[in-house]
Amino acid sequence: xxxxxxSPRYKIIEKRQSVAxxxxxxxxxxxxxxxxxxLGQGPKLLIQFQNNGVVDDSQLxxxxxxxxxxxxxxxxxxxxxxxxxxxxVYLCASSLVKVGELFxxxxxxxxxx
Amino acid sequence: xxxVSQHNHHVILSEAASLELGCNYSYGGTVNLFWYVQYPGQHxxxxxxxxxxxxxxxxxxxxxxxxxxxxFSFNLRKPSVQWSDTAEYFCAVIRLTDSWGxxxxxxxxxxxxxx
Numbered sequence: 001x002x003x004x005x006x007s008p009r010y011k012i013i014e015k016r017q018s019v020a021x022x023x024x025x026x027x028x029x030x031x032x033x034x035x036x037x038x039l040g041q042g043p044k045l046l047i048q049f050q051n052n053g054v055v056d057d058s059q060l061x062x063x064x065x066x067x068x069x070x071x072x073x074x075x076x077x078x079x080x081x082x083x084x085x086x087x088x089v090y091l092c093a094s095s096l097v098k099v100g101e102l103f104x105x106x107x108x109x110x111x112x113x
Numbered sequence: 114x115x116x117v118s119q120h121n122h123h124v125i126l127s128e129a130a131s132l133e134l135g136c137n138y139s140y141g142g143t144v145n146l147f148w149y150v151q152y153p154g155q156h157x158x159x160x161x162x163x164x165x166x167x168x169x170x171x172x173x174x175x176x177x178x179x180x181x182x183x184x185f186s187f188n189l190r191k192p193s194v195q196w197s198d199t200a201e202y203f204c205a206v207i208r209l210t211d212s213w214g215x216x217x218x219x220x221x222x223x224x225x226x227x228x
Contacts (some may be wrong), residue, residue: 003156033216042117042203042218043157056215091157099145099207102216104157 002026004105006092012111018080021108024073025094033102034067034077035091043091049075082112117206119219127227128196134189134222136204146187147205147216148178157203163187174198199226 005024013019025032030051035043046065048056051072060067064083069075079086089109093102120135138144148160161172168180178189187204204219 035218040122040220042119042205042220045215045217048215093157099209101147101159101162104149106156 004092004094004103006090006105006108008108009106010109010111012113013082014113015084016081018078019082019110020079021077021090021092021110023075023077023092023105025075025092026096026103029094029096029103030072031095031097032069032075033091033093033095034075035093037089037091037107039088046077046090079110082110084112086110087112117204117217117219119202119204119222121222122220123223123225125225125227126194129193130226132189132191132194132198132224134202134204134224136187136189136219138185138187138204138206138217140185140206140208143209145207145209146178146180147207148172148176148187148189149203149205149218150200151203151221152200160189160202194224194226196226196228198224200224 007022011019032049034046036046037043046060047067049069052069065079067077089107091107092105095102116139118137146163149157150160151157160176161170163170163180171177176191180187201221201223203221205216207216
């Protein structure tokens with residue numbers, strides 16, 4: 001079974017630039033999550049989709065972050081404009097059921113200079 | 114604020130030593146509990162989970178965890194660690210009363226096992 005795919009694995013940008021991350025979840029998984037993991041901290045949920053609808057985006061900084069999941073499959077997370085404090089690993093995860101095990105991708109490491 | 118607390122940020126121990134990592138949560142009500150592990154250079158993966166039933170659950174690689182409801186705890190244990198257990202360990206909780214099952218993580222414990 002293929003896992004959660006994410007790209008790019010690494011990205012370095014300057015502050016005020018924009019960046020986009022892509023995620024393809026495990027086939028058949030209706031729930032998709034984006035987490036932000038800052039060095040030394042646990043992952044923090046940014047946004048959660050059920051199929052192509054948003055069910056939780058309470059911790060998403062909506063002035064600069066946006067995410068979409070068209071057709072209920074893959075998803076894109078965008079940051080525009082980036083700030084220094086956005087330097088983190090962005091993790092995508094998917095699950096078959098809403099309170100079950102999450103399967104994580106390798107993550108996309110963002111460095112903002 | 115509701116949270117998940119892990120007692121230690123860093124643990125260093127020798128091979129064959131016993132490991133216990135503490136995890137407490139502050140949610141009321143019914144919860145699902147998880148321990149995830151992240152080996153160096155790898156993605157987060159599930160170590161074990163508790164949904165219901167026997168509060169002592171066994172996971173992969175000889176790990177086990179005990180859910181003590183009265184103490185809001187879900188501590189992870191391994192009787193004898195190996196060098197390959199060097200990793201970061203995360204406790205995570207879903208409160209079942211949340212409509213959409215928001216998984217909250219602790220800050221993680223970095224475990225280093227020395228030969």
